[in-house]
Amino acid sequence: MFIERRQLTSQLTGLLNSFRAVELVGPRQVGKTTLARQFIDVASPQYFDLEDPLSRQRLADPMSTLAGLNGLVVIDKIQHLPALPETLRVLMDRPDRMHLNGQYLLLGSAAPRVMHKSESLLGRAVTLEVGGFDISETGTDPEALQQLWLRGGFPAAYLAPDDAVSTQWRHAAIQRHVSGDLPLLGMNAPAPLMTRFWQMLAHYHGQTWNAAEPARSLGISEQTVRRYLDYLTQTFMVRQLQPWHENLAKRQVKAPKIYFRDTGLLHALLGIRTLPQLLAHPLCGASWEGFALEQVLRIAQPDQAYFWATHQGAELDLLLFKDNRRIGVEFKRSDAPKLTPSMRIALEDLKLDALYVVYPGLHRYALASEVEAVPLTALLT
Template sequence: MYPRSINHTVITALAEQAAVVLLGPRQVGKTTLALEIAAQTASVYLDLEREADRQILTEPDLYLDEQAAKLVILDEVQQMPGLFSSLRGQIDMRRRKGLRSGQFLLLGSASNLLLHQSAESLAGRVRYVEMPPLQLDEVGRDRLNELWLRGGFPDSFQAASDRASLTWREDFLRTYLERDIPALGPRIPATTLRRFWTMLGHAQGGLLNAAALAEGLGVSGQTIGRYLDLLVDLMLVRRLAPWHENVGKRLVKSPKVYVRDSGLLHALLGLESLESLLGHPVVGGSWEGFCLEALIAAAPIGTEPFFYRTSAGAELDLVLRLPKSEVWAFEIKRATAPKLSRGFHLATADIKADRRILVYAGAREVPLGDGLRAMPLNAALALIRQQA
């Protein structure tokens, strides 16, 4: 088991807030982390996908009253949306008794669904933390290519071989399509959603073209929006918003779309080995998405991610607006020689970037003048983690 950076974030949140919602896709390690935290304190764990555990909460207040001095961990809490009103009453009752923090750790794999369910009931009583897959600084920079190829899901990354890793990811995709997504309610044929997901993979890092996707699948643009909303909600696809502040230029307004885990992207495209990946047209988009997800995960809580592109061609792969209002601009290139286009310099001037960084595939950190630095991914991650 790798030490997870998010562990400290969750423990700190529990020390400061009554309830913490830990979000993340299935198999990312939420339960393992929660049980590790549970081993350090008096606690009780319930998996709400198990009928027996749901039965325990048929009368939630009767059970939870008896657990007032314990940390209550509820896994896949979106399975019981009616529970949130009881949790509000429990938190308020415990606060009156002087128990103001560390009461509930709620785990879920459907972000928008959970946020909607909990927003009104637990307003002012809850903190949200998203758990990413394994990160480069958790597994070691010497395993960068392996992490890029296999992705950050622990079982995929730790598989005995690339073949075994790909098999695990194919099973993961099949389970999501045939069991998990139908369990949420949408009646979408698994083959159709798989084709849509694969189409997104082929266009990794491109602007969303709903009309082209709709034509390819033979569905309406509205249906494409519904499919995309679902995969974004499950934290499997990222819809990266364009920079929206007025800079006096004509800005591209369509979002960019990424399959969030590089390993799942490669499974969708049937890429088993590093050699097959390096020879595939998606290699640039895959590397960009891999680095982009790592940078967003390393940024302080409250950071807003964007991309920037004007109709004239000025472009930034990633713009991070940190909680203290600093703006960091990133260009991501799968190249060993640090080189930037004129469009990058124009774009950073447009948004008045405080930091300008080129993340490239070289091994050294190189100053490029005027405050711009080229650096490998691990150095960029270390720099941004210092801002937390």
């Protein structure tokens, strides 16, 4: 089975038509290479896979190799040559180079600031993030939706022949990330310790972060724990959703919330292999909240996103800023969500233009003025 990713292809086409360089970033095996191959033949001399020894040998002297290439040049897994952006910066800054002579598509599995340790392409390259499948790609059929929630959006995990094979792939992906990807980016923590931290982090999914407890449990400093978390964030494994601070006469939560960006990896770390196990698990509700939150962010593409909470108990799962509007989002895994006092407080204190309560049902209905219950699948319409 092949799932075509039309929106990503369209976005990348638009960026390549407008910019000299595009950085295509996202976790390993999420589909970046497949997407890039729609724009270049892998047999082309202008395609470099830096896990291939021949490609690395060709780029041993990058200036002489790249200076004579015209048209689109694709460099896959650029994190293997962290000094390469120095050469690219020089090439892109040459005044005699035309727009399409030496255009670069750079693929990497971490945030650019982590991959490029010696030179930034800020101002020269635009970034497009590629994640796993979302509901716009897999469809809104109930079975497909449950499979995406259980297995996550990594193509190999979602498209596996059964849940057991999917689980095996996800466990292998976690170990590969801990043992290979993170050390390559400079994260030199022992693999067993990093694996334990990641397992511990799974129980923080959907909760406000506090470094003290994991640091104490692992016998390391809070500063080290924060560094571990930052690496998982910068490699697109974890989302640190930052708190929004209003100038209110209320004490507000100032620590970020932690969400696994792929619920399939979350479930593998929690030992959840099947849908019945997921539905019976104590973290089922938190898992669904994180799944729905990622779908909203992928589809809405807001300018900014936060959560909001006060020490008095009022909270809002997601605060979106888009086109000069403030949109509140609550996630409720229930058949018929109702208006709560916390929603009323958030609506008034944050001066929301609208508040949507996203739930896994079928019908859209009003809860109050400016408050509406919206099925997750309705996000597409």
